[in-house]
Amino acid sequence: MLFWSVFGASIASALIPLINIEAILAVSISQAPSATWGLVIAATIGQMLGKILWYWGGMHVDRAPWVSRHLQKPKAKASLDRWHERAEGRPWFTAGLLFVSASIGFPPYAVTAVLAGILRVPFWVFFVTGLLGRGLRFWAVVGGTSSVMHLFQ
Template sequence: MSVGSALIPLINIEAYLVGIGALSAGGVVGLAIAAGVGQSLGKIVWYEVARRGVDSAWAQRKLSSPKVRPVYDRWVARMEGRPWFGGAVMFAAAFVGVPPLLVMAAVGGALRMPLVVFVPTIVVGRTLRFWLILVGVHVAIG
């Protein structure tokens, strides 16, 4: 479910976790880890599509736009050689959801963020987010 929700934005993993959390007697850590890893696997797909697609003729035409190119170049400059900055933005997207993680996964791929930064950041951020949701459900239902 978590991989599918990472690939298809209409599937809401948080709502699913609330339902599963209400039905489970415990094991929230395991559920959170499974959901976090699954979401990360799905976001890696978006990352790779963007990483490979940025060199396509279509993307290069879009990037040649006088409005788009400066924004793209500014983000490349921010990310290159600053893995902590990119990691912080990606963690915020994974944990809080702002900016949206799907968008940031594509941006990370297009900007060629190192996978050694991208993957652990997403796994930790998503796992913590899902753990808090599951703990909240258990606290709410007593």
Template sequence: MVILWLSMFGLSIASALLPFLPIEAFIIGGAAARPGTTAAVSLGIAAGAGATIGKVIWYEAARRGVQSDWAQKKLAGSKIQPFYDRWSARMEGRPVFSGALMLVSAFVGIPPLLAMAAVAGLLRVPMWVFLPTVFLGRSLRFGLLFLGADVALH
């Protein structure tokens, strides 16, 4: 079980960084290899934790990238600046709104979490809001997917 858990954790980090690697396929394989509710919960947490780490990397890349001189020059003379300012104002000082958006994205996948992680970094959503909502949403999503695959396969 430990090897499967660590494999799922590592694969979910890779999947979070590289969107062409679908973690869902690995989850179905994991459910086939290790059936049961306990395994589904444990592997859901492993996949959720790995996905969260991967999305933190996207968050940090966007947060640091927007502060670069190049990005500031591009924002200053573009049509994006009003959009950026409007969303910054909406998110700033509203952790419940930011958290709800991140939780829906992490659980449902709409809007895509990769895009939302980058947007959260750009808009400087506090890490104390970003981390738990992404972890909770992804763990629930993957845990339920494990359970569904387990029921379908066994």
């Protein structure tokens, strides 16, 4: 049951950044240390399912009339053009940025997921770098939680 709770919470936290999956994961692991890796997997997969919606939203964001109007403004258009230039023909830069964002959260991964969709980053690049980055992030949470738990034993 805890697995599915963490899984659901991780999807929710991917969609609503105010929900802190790291805190939920840490508390869940402290309650069931034997389920650690299952909970890390649940959080990782759940987060990516939620982030896929951000990615998909980025791919279709230009369908919203107010977004289209905003993207036609010179400043917004110049910014988007700069990102296209940075990403175009530089798959390692793009994958690296997605991985760093997924693992450390800077730039915020929800924003990066939308940008990946707008820039039409191949889905498999987005998904694999996100799985690896989120998995590493949650593995670090596990390590931190374990360290704190040992202090109180």
